[in-house]
Amino acid sequence: MWNLxxxxxxxGYRDGTRIRALLTSxxxxxxxxxxAKPEVIAAYPITPQSPxxxxxAEMIAxxxxxxxxxxxxxxxxxxxxxxxxxxxxxxxxxxxxxxxxAYMYEMCWWIAGSRLPAVMAVATRSIGAPWNIHGDHTxxxxxRDAGWIIGMAETAQEAFDMTLQAFFxxxxxxxxxxxxxxxxxxxxxxxxxxxxxxxIPERRQAYRVLPTDRFAVNAVTMGKARxxxxxxxxxxxxNSAKIxxxxxxxxxxxxxxxxxxxxxxxxxxVVMMGGWCGDAKDAIDMLRGEGYKIGLLRxxxxxxxxxxxxxxxxxxxxxxxxGNSDIRGVLGIEVSSCGIEAKNVVAGIGGVDVGVEDFCKxxxxxxxxxxxxxxxx
Amino acid sequence: MILPGNTSCQGCxxxxxxxxxxxxxxxxxxxxxxxxxxxxxxxxxxxxxxPVVHVPFASTNxxxxxxxEAYKRLGIEANVxxxxxxxxxxxxxxxxxxxxxxxxDIITVVVDNEAYMNTGTQAxxxxxxxxxxxxSPLGKRDEKRNLALIMIxxxxxxxxxxxxxxxEDLRRKFRKAGKLKGFRFxxxxxxxxxxxxxxxEKTIEIARRAVASGAWALFEYYNGKLRFSGVGRRYVDKKNxxxxxxxxxxxxxxxxxxxxxxxxxxxxxxxxxxxxxxxxND
Numbered sequence: 238m239w240n241l242x243x244x245x246x247x248x249g250y251r252d253g254t255r256i257r258a259l260l261t262s263x264x265x266x267x268x269x270x271x272x273a274k275p276e277v278i279a280a281y282p283i284t285p286q287s288p289x290x291x292x293x294a295e296m297i298a299x300x301x302x303x304x305x306x307x308x309x310x311x312x313x314x315x316x317x318x319x320x321x322x323x324x325x326x327x328x329x330x331x332x333x334x335x336x337x338x339a340y341m342y343e344m345c346w347w348i349a350g351s352r353l354p355a356v357m358a359v360a361t362r363s364i365g366a367p368w369n370i371h372g373d374h375t376x377x378x379x380x381r382d383a384g385w386i387i388g389m390a391e392t393a394q395e396a397f398d399m400t401l402q403a404f405f406x407x408x409x410x411x412x413x414x415x416x417x418x419x420x421x422x423x424x425x426x427x428x429x430x431x432x433x434x435x436x437i438p439e440r441r442q443a444y445r446v447l448p449t450d451r452f453a454v455n456a457v458t459m460g461k462a463r464x465x466x467x468x469x470x471x472x473x474x475x476n477s478a479k480i481x482x483x484x485x486x487x488x489x490x491x492x493x494x495x496x497x498x499x500x501x502x503x504x505x506x507v508v509m510m511g512g513w514c515g516d517a518k519d520a521i522d523m524l525r526g527e528g529y530k531i532g533l534l535r536x537x538x539x540x541x542x543x544x545x546x547x548x549x550x551x552x553x554x555x556x557x558x559x560g561n562s563d564i565r566g567v568l569g570i571e572v573s574s575c576g577i578e579a580k581n582v583v584a585g586i587g588g589v590d591v592g593v594e595d596f597c598k599x600x601x602x603x604x605x606x607x608x609x610x611x612x613x614x
Numbered sequence: 615m616i617l618p619g620n621t622s623c624q625g626c627x628x629x630x631x632x633x634x635x636x637x638x639x640x641x642x643x644x645x646x647x648x649x650x651x652x653x654x655x656x657x658x659x660x661x662x663x664x665p666v667v668h669v670p671f672a673s674t675n676x677x678x679x680x681x682x683e684a685y686k687r688l689g690i691e692a693n694v695x696x697x698x699x700x701x702x703x704x705x706x707x708x709x710x711x712x713x714x715x716x717x718x719d720i721i722t723v724v725v726d727n728e729a730y731m732n733t734g735t736q737a738x739x740x741x742x743x744x745x746x747x748x749x750s751p752l753g754k755r756d757e758k759r760n761l762a763l764i765m766i767x768x769x770x771x772x773x774x775x776x777x778x779x780x781x782e783d784l785r786r787k788f789r790k791a792g793k794l795k796g797f798r799f800x801x802x803x804x805x806x807x808x809x810x811x812x813x814x815e816k817t818i819e820i821a822r823r824a825v826a827s828g829a830w831a832l833f834e835y836y837n838g839k840l841r842f843s844g845v846g847r848r849y850v851d852k853k854n855x856x857x858x859x860x861x862x863x864x865x866x867x868x869x870x871x872x873x874x875x876x877x878x879x880x881x882x883x884x885x886x887x888x889x890x891x892x893x894x895n896d
Contacts, residue, residue, distance in 0.1 A: 276687045277680060305683040309676060310712035317673035317709070321644070321680025324667055327687060329680075343670050446665050446681075448640040448692040453666035456657040 255433040262396040262423035262512075265430045266332070266358045266416065267292035269400035271302050272434055275356070276327040279307040279318035283337040284370050285424040286360040290332055312337035316344035316357075323353040324454070326445035328404065330355070334420065335362035335376045342379060345413075349384035350466065351455060354407040354442050355414070358400065361389075361511070361559075362420040363587045371588020372420030374511060374560035378539065378567045380415055384470045386477055387539040389417040389510040391496075393428040398489030399537075404437055405484055410477045411443045412470070419512035420588065435487055478541040494543035496535040499525060503532035504552040505604050508572055508579070510536040511559060513591060520596030529604055536568065547575045554579040555603040557596075559586065565610065584613035620661035622653040625814030627778040627804035627821070628699075628725045629653050634785045635664065638721065638792035640692045642667065642681060646674040646706065648699035649732045650725065672706040674698050675713035678720045686719070693792055696722045700740035701730040703761060714768035714797050721791050721798045724761060727806035735809045742829070743882050744875060745810075745867045753870060760886065762801045766835045766893060771796030773835040774843070777803040779821025783832065783844035790836075803830045811866025820864060825849060827861040828883050831890050839895040850887075850896070858883065 260268065267289050270278075278297075280290035296302040307318045312333050319329035333341060338359060348355055361377045363369040380387050386406065390396040396418045403414035418424055446454055458466075482493040498518055500506060509517055514535045524531050534550060536543055556579045558566020569581030582599055585591045591613065602608045615635040622629040628649055635641055643666045645651055651668060655661035669677045678696040685692045696713070703710060703724050710722065729747050730736040737747040737754050740761070744753040765773045772794050776784040784802065791798040805821045807814040824830040825846055832846025842850050849855050858880050862868040871879075 277683050279676075279680065305687060307679060307683060308716065310708050313672055314676035314709050314712060317669070317676030318680035318683070320669070320673070321667070321677035321682075322684040323680070324677070325681045325684030325688065325690070327680075327684035344673055347670055347673075446642065446667055447690060448642050448665065448685075450665040451660070451663060453655060453657070453660035453662065453668060455668040456655055456660060456666070457651060457668075458657040462657055 255431050257429055257431050259427045260393055260430045261288070261425050261427050262390065262393040262418040263288040263360065263425065264292060265393040265397035266400050266418070267296070268432055269397045270330050271296050273330070273401055273404040273437055274302065274328065275304055275330040277305045277307065277319060277322035278330045279309050279315045280331050280333070281309050281312045281315050281337060283312070283334045285362060285420045286332045286334040286337070286358065288424070289358055289360070312341035313344055316341040316348060319355055320344055320348045320351065320353060323348065323355050323442070324351070324446050326440065326442065328440045330357070332358035332360070334360045335364050338376045338379055339364055342383070345380060345383045345385065348413050349470065352411040352443055352470065353413065354411055356400065356403040356407055357413065357415050359415050359417045360420050360424040361417050369587040370420070372422060373586045373588065374558070374567070375586070377415065377417045378560045381540060381567070384412065384474060385540060386412055386414040386474065387417065388415065388537060389539060390423070391512055391514045391535065393423065393430045395489065395491055396423065397430050397432065398491065401435055401437065402481070402484060402488035405488070406477060406480050408438070408441045409480050410473055412474055412477060417511065423512040475541050481538065481541070491537060494536070494538045494541070495546040496537060497546070498533040498535060500532035500534060503530050505529065505531040506534055506550045506552060506554050507531065507600065507603070508534045508536065508547065508554060508556045508568060510539065510568065513559070513585065516591070516593045517557070517596050519593045520600055523593070523597055524600055529600070531600060531604060539571070542571055544575050547572055547577065550577065553603070555600070555608065556581050557599065558583045561586070580608045581610045582608060582613050615663055617661045617663065620653055620655065623808055623814070625807040625817040626653065627727065627806065627817055630778045630781065630817070631725050631784065631802050631804065632662070634781060634788050637785050637788035638693050638695065642692050642694045644669055644674055644678045644681065644694065644696050646671045646698050646702040647732070648701055649727070650697055650699060652732065671702050672709055674702055674706050675709045675718065675720070675722060679713055679716070679718040682718060682720050694720045696720055698724055699731070700724060700726040700728060700738045701732070704739050711768065714765055714770050714799070717771060717797045719795055719797070721800065723800045723802065725802050725804045727804040727809055729806070729809050731806050731809045743879055744871060746870060747867070760889070762799065763889065763893065765799040766840065768797070770799050770835070772798040774799070775801045775803070775830070775832055777821045777825055777830055777832065778805070779803070779818050779825060780832070780845055787834065812864055816864070820861070823856065823861040823864065826856045827858045828852065828855045828887060829858065829861050831887065833890065833894070835893070840893045842894065842896050
């Protein structure tokens with residue numbers, strides 16, 4: 238086993254063999270980027286994403302990745318640079334967190350509305366005020382309405398696999414793809430990752446702009462043109478579910494839009510997303526040992542939203558959220574929109590630690606009917 | 615480069631400057647929100663005979679940088695032109711500064727009509743001292759920013775000021791910028807009939823009065839040297855200039871000025887020239 242990020246050698250996985258390495262999710266994403274070979278990368282540092290782009294900058298400096306790295310003055314410009322590069326036909330990547338995502342928000346809409354394939358890693362972190370550098374999902378849920386595919390990994394392995402899948406899917410459906418990992422508990426925590434080299438086709442995209450062209454892209458629209466573009470994006474985003482499901486086996490077999498954990502005979506289902514699902518699974522194992530019939534539906538994607546899997550849930554449903562809209566959690570609202578009357582707990586905002594014991598407590602309260610809508614403070 | 619029948623106002627200086635784009639080979643225009651967005655044509659039409667990438671306000675230079683980086687990697691010859699008004703230069707100032715500091719291999723053109731005209735003549739950082747706009751109804755009291763000098767301070771590869779009043783000079787500067795590499799910046803003075811409130815047939819006349827009165831300096835910065843250029847050389851010397859009042863009094867935006875205030879503006883312009891001269895090798 239390789240035990241250091243910088244030492245993951247290129248020769249191993251290039252010829253199809255697999256290498257096991259000890260990597261943080263940040264490093265796992267950087268490794269996946271090296272394999273996907275984007276041509277233009279632009280980024281502005283922000284904790285806890287910075288190690289991703291630092292690693293990539295090192296790879297380029299060492300000649301391991303042949304790409305332009307544009308050092309911009311803001312996240313708005315980071316997204317704008319990859320927007321421009323994608324418009325010209327280059328494979329592109331960026332990464333951000335929290336305030337960075339908020340700052341580039343306008344451009345997130347533009348790259349999606351322009352139907353340009355792009356991949357962005359989001360090390361999910363709380364948005365101020367007050368200042369907080371720790372993890373929750375209040376940043377990545379911002380992307381919900383922008384027209385992005387939004388994935389949320391649970392492990393470094395999944396972060397690696399999902400990043401590679403992101404390049405494939407994004408270029409297949411002409412929709413940008415965000416890969417979420419939890420701040421620190423994933424971004425800065427090392428796990429064993431199997432590094433391998435799946436086949437990703439050459440860059441494809443619906444259109445690009447060349448100097449020989451004579452057309453204007455994204456000129457001012459009147460009437461139905463804008464609405465039609467928005468509708469097409471919504472339909473294609475919905476249909477991207479099929480591509481995600483179909484390509485799942487090629488990218489690590491993680492279950493497609495969702496992972497179902499001990500749900501088969503469950504009378505009680507918990508719905509969650511992100512790294513803390515690992516702790517939730519431990520809690521479920523313990524409660525199963527005590528005779529509770531409980532399971533977990535882990536949402537691997539927030540967009541396209543796994544409505545079918547949610548609708549199929551039988552029995553009582555609890556949603557545990559790491560990001561809220563009003564008093565309700567964002568996933569709570571999403572799950573409720575599927576016609577399910579779900580209980581909802583908001584927890585872990587600003588990196589407040591929620592461990593296995595906490596989950597045991599929350600889940601027991603849920604099973605015993607003591608939870609409606611509450612914040613775990 | 616721009617088709618007749620486009621949506622510009624009568625006497626529009628921007629469409630005049632756009633005509634000169636045929637001096638630049640393999641152009642790809644990047645246009646943020648502003649008058650140029652509308653002049654370039656409404657979907658599904660385009661008034662431009664060259665490709666246009668419309669983008670949000672503050673992103674212009676970064677999108678242009680991304681396009682150029684990609685073209686380079688894909689082996690495609692292109693002169694990517696970030697074409698913006700003074701409004702986009704305001705809101706995208708950090709983007710512009712970073713682009714200049716990176717020496718992005720692009721041309722940046724600022725068509726400066728000294729206010730946010732497309733949204734109805736609100737004051738910008740380029741708005742002339744004391745000019746009336748819809749957000750400075752008593753006349754602007756803030757400073758006027760000199761973008762070209764700021765670009766020189768970034769050690770840009772080429773910086774020029776130009777005016778639609780002297781199109782041959784403007785064309786020469788476009789031609790020169792198109793043949794060079796690196797970060798190239800051209801700041802074009804664009805008198806705006808509805809915004810400045812003068813008759814639409816007077817655009818060229820007002821533009822020339824700006825140069826003749828010293829209100830707009832024409833210069834070029836190249837190879838580390840600033841040189842006064844074109845007809846503008848004549849007006850470096852104050853004694854050759856026409857009275858500033860001849861320029862100001864021909865525009866509605868200055869109709870409120872007292873003679874004393876015109877004097878104040880003369881002083882402001884003198885101070886501006888002192889700064890420009892410090893950069894100059896002439």
